[in-house]
Amino acid sequence: MRNKLLYFLVFLLPYGGWAQTREMTASEQASFQKSLQQLVEIKTISADFVQYKHLSFMKKPVESSGKLYLEHPDKLSWAYTAPFQYKMVFKDHKIFIDDQGKKQTIDIGNSRQFEKISTLVSSSMHGGKYDEKEFAVSYLKQGNADMVRLTPKLVGAKKYIKEIVLLFSPTDKHIEEVKLVEPSNDYTRFVIKNRKVNTTINESIFNL
Amino acid sequence: MNRFLTFSFFLLFFFVSCGTYRYPNASGIRESAPKELNNYYLDTAQTFVYRAKLNAFKKDINGSLMVKILGRNEHRIALVSDFGQTLFDVSISPNEHELHYAMHDLNKRMVVREIVHIFRTMTAQRYATSAVMFANQQHYYPVYVVDNNYYVVKERKVERIQQAKGAKEYLTIVYQEWNAEDIPTSIVIEHKKYPITIDLTLDVNQSTL
Numbered sequence: 380m381r382n383k384l385l386y387f388l389v390f391l392l393p394y395g396g397w398a399q400t401r402e403m404t405a406s407e408q409a410s411f412q413k414s415l416q417q418l419v420e421i422k423t424i425s426a427d428f429v430q431y432k433h434l435s436f437m438k439k440p441v442e443s444s445g446k447l448y449l450e451h452p453d454k455l456s457w458a459y460t461a462p463f464q465y466k467m468v469f470k471d472h473k474i475f476i477d478d479q480g481k482k483q484t485i486d487i488g489n490s491r492q493f494e495k496i497s498t499l500v501s502s503s504m505h506g507g508k509y510d511e512k513e514f515a516v517s518y519l520k521q522g523n524a525d526m527v528r529l530t531p532k533l534v535g536a537k538k539y540i541k542e543i544v545l546l547f548s549p550t551d552k553h554i555e556e557v558k559l560v561e562p563s564n565d566y567t568r569f570v571i572k573n574r575k576v577n578t579t580i581n582e583s584i585f586n587l
Numbered sequence: 588m589n590r591f592l593t594f595s596f597f598l599l600f601f602f603v604s605c606g607t608y609r610y611p612n613a614s615g616i617r618e619s620a621p622k623e624l625n626n627y628y629l630d631t632a633q634t635f636v637y638r639a640k641l642n643a644f645k646k647d648i649n650g651s652l653m654v655k656i657l658g659r660n661e662h663r664i665a666l667v668s669d670f671g672q673t674l675f676d677v678s679i680s681p682n683e684h685e686l687h688y689a690m691h692d693l694n695k696r697m698v699v700r701e702i703v704h705i706f707r708t709m710t711a712q713r714y715a716t717s718a719v720m721f722a723n724q725q726h727y728y729p730v731y732v733v734d735n736n737y738y739v740v741k742e743r744k745v746e747r748i749q750q751a752k753g754a755k756e757y758l759t760i761v762y763q764e765w766n767a768e769d770i771p772t773s774i775v776i777e778h779k780k781y782p783i784t785i786d787l788t789l790d791v792n793q794s795t796l
Contacts, residue, residue, distance in 0.1 A: 436665075438634070439793075462638070462792065463669075559671065563673065563688035565673050565676070
């Protein structure tokens with residue numbers, strides 16, 4: 380009997396983790412929406428990020444890290460520093476790339492999905508509202524943290540992304556994690572650290 | 588006259604397309620003692636993560652190539668862009684493949700077939716029973732032949748695979764550098780029919796070796 384109980388607990392334990400995520404109540408949702416309004420005051424963000432790519436057949440995720448700089452309304456610098464150097468700057472509806480000295484510019488018209496994601500992340504960091512025409516929005520709680528799950532509605536986006544999950548810090552309500560889930564259920568998790576808000580960002584960061 | 592011209596054209600086309608590839612400076616093919624080739628991707632405990640720089644049809648894609656060994660000549664191979672988007676994920680064995688996922692733009696039969704072909708050639712272990720003969724043997728490393736693949740062996744390691752289709756070279760895979768355990772750390776793949784080049788550099792920290 381004791382063994383059965385042990386097996387029961389061992390098998391149930393992993394599901395306990397999932398049970399921590401639940402829908403927000405109406406009052407929690409209202410308070411969350413209100414907390415996002417403080418983010419409107421944000422003019423700049425600089426932070427470190429760590430990217431974990433999870434593939435079902437890999438035991439450990441493939442890891443890379445770098446720095447991000449965001450200047451409201453439409454400048455984003457996304458630079459990988461380890462294990463490789465690769466920098467992207469989004470501004471003026473273009474993506475500027477510096478691949479270890481090899482530079483190129485991509486018109487965003489050729490990379491709509493990428494633009495949507497970068498706009499979404501930038502907008503979320505700034506407390507922007509989610510486009511409910513493009514996404515089905517679920518407001519969730521994971522422990523004390525607020526979580527928003529965005530499921531694409533449009534066929535074009537569904538081909539690339541199954542869902543986007545944004546996890547907010549329970550303390551200051553800033554975005555802490557972004558998870559992009561692919562149609563295959565493999566996913567990429569971006570963890571944002573050492574965030575600095577409204578500090579002056581040198582203009583050269585956005586020039587490539 | 589028209590019928591003669593049409594017939595001549597087809598005859599010409601037939602002879603051109605059925606030409607056979609001749610390895611540079613080769614004087615013929617000889618039988619060789621059985622030789623195992625391309626023994627790099629055999630250990631099922633290993634997973635390789637390569638930094639990948641791909642140029643295809645004048646477009647650059649950077650990312651990571653994962654090679655997991657599932658069994659003897661069975662490999663799972665995935666290419667992920669720097670931003671984390673899976674471009675393809677496929678299991679490859681000698682006679683078949685299973686596509687687990689391909690990004691929408693790449694999920695076309697011809698593209699998948701070519702991806703499978705390239706990485707099957709790169710990872711498959713082969714057995715040779717014939718080799719190229721050279722007029723002046725002292726000047727050349729041994730080159731073994733399996734089907735239409737030519738394996739150049741230097742210091743007991745495959746240094747290069749040259750693959751031919753018809754009379755022309757189709758694909759070249761060059762293993763440029765190895766670590767102390769003879770694991771390829773730098774590989775250059777060049778497709779001779781389509782404008783595709785792939786540079787791979789082993790990421791030792793992320794690989795399980």
